[in-house]
Amino acid sequence: MVTYEKQRCWSILLRLFHWMFALSIVVLATTGFYINNPWAGNMIEGSRAWPITSYVRYIHFIAAYTFSSAVAIRLFLYIFGNKQERVLDILPVTGRNLKNLFSTLLHYSYISDKHDERLGHNLLAGATYLITFFAALFMILSGFYMLFPEVAFWQKWGVILLGSQQQARLYHHLVMWWFIIFSVIHVYFLTWNDIRHPEGLISSMFTGVKFKQKV
């Protein structure tokens, strides 16, 4: 009989970040598709008209500020979070982390049944989250460049890093696809892990607690 014990893993701030991030991405992608191609065209003029495009853009901007705040929280946690949340725990540079990366790759491709278990993210997940973090920074930069193109700061850096508004729009749109594809893989591997390992991976993002074998 194997016994398990509760171990505190994710702080309340990280869980807050996660759900702000996840929900804002859903809203941003949905409204973003609409803004790129406003399908609900109508021919209603005058007092019966309703500013639909303005409202969709407004929701997009509210979600964008939520998204930016979430990214700011994650940046704080990468530096000042608990051990599992810090960037050194998932940066593939130390021997311990590289070992975990290869072991996870072998485990995920069904080659090895061994599982280098740790309390925080495995390296494959953690490194993907780090890439997503940088993609999020890019979305914030390109987004604010398009929202405030007249402001000297955004104009200067936007022109240097991205080019014209049209180029910013294209890159903003292309990088959005990373978030959609990431979500599919993310949810799949969470479910996959939750089925194979009884640590309560999915519920840990609500409760902050994982279940680990008692040693």
Place this chain on the structure above:
Amino acid sequence: MADTVNKTLDPQLNRRGFLKGCTMAAAALGLSDTMIPKLVEAAATAERPRVIWLHFQECTGCTESLLRGSHPDLARLILDIISLDYHETVMAAAGHQAEQNLLETVENHPFILVVEGAIPRKDGGIYCKIAGKTAMEILGEVAPKASAIISIGTCASFGGVQAAAPNPTGAAGVQDYPELVGSTPIINIPGCPPNPISFLGTILHYLTFKRLPALDSMNRPLFAYGRKIHDQCERRAHFNEGRFVEQYGDEAHKLGYCLFKVGCKGPETFANCPAVRFNDVGVWPVSVGHGCTGCTEPNFWDTMTPFYERLPNVKIPFAGSVQSADQIGKKILGVTAAAVGVHAVVGVGKRLIKGNKDD
């Protein structure tokens, strides 16, 4: 009562036309009407600034729009407030005499340089030669001695159509040649063609205040390029309330709805077209039912095309094909979903064969 302002002015330019031109420039500059007398005074001064106007790789469309675009007073006003010492399209001199005029002004007088057209760099710049000298050589001789450079049109500002991919002659705008220009300040007045009012406003600002107007990060004067077309567009309400042209010639197009979905680049383009308009009859592309093509932005031939699509196409590396951003996204998403499915099936299959070894 012609020519009451200044005896040196063209007798065909009457006082009314003169004041009208100055007032239009003041409006474009966003100046109060109390400033108009100062503009008039500056424009009427006997000391007219010398201007050298160089043509390189271009179509002369900027000159044409300046000379013919508006009521004749505007062109005459511009040609009267400046002393145009060298301009290949309108100067009387030819051959060695013309080159002599150019040399005389460059060596002996302060002058403003106006450049129209891109400058090719490839193969030593041999793709544009005038009087046996390459465009780069001419720019290198004239530009450092100018008190200011006005790059008129998108070609002189950013390279324009000559610089569009694959840019066979290595064309680039004036500001891309800092080694030839030196420390001379550059103002870009892009557009294909730019509005003559923006050019007149810049000149009058310089004459009146003895300094250049405030510029944005691409050296475009803010009075003309400080706002997005989309934010000043008369069709903006249709955008906000979801009334769009779905294709050219449909009912929505006849009703004058927003051209966003047929590729109007107004949301990506900075210019004063909706406010200042063209040809003195109050028109600009969107007002006559065609989307903006983004002609005042750098590399617009590469980045704003296709003109009738919302987003540029993306070149697929190695495959050599071109697709829209969403086509690519959907394909990668499909491949991802398929890979996830295969991964799940392999996992289930392995478990069926070998039994559950985890936990």
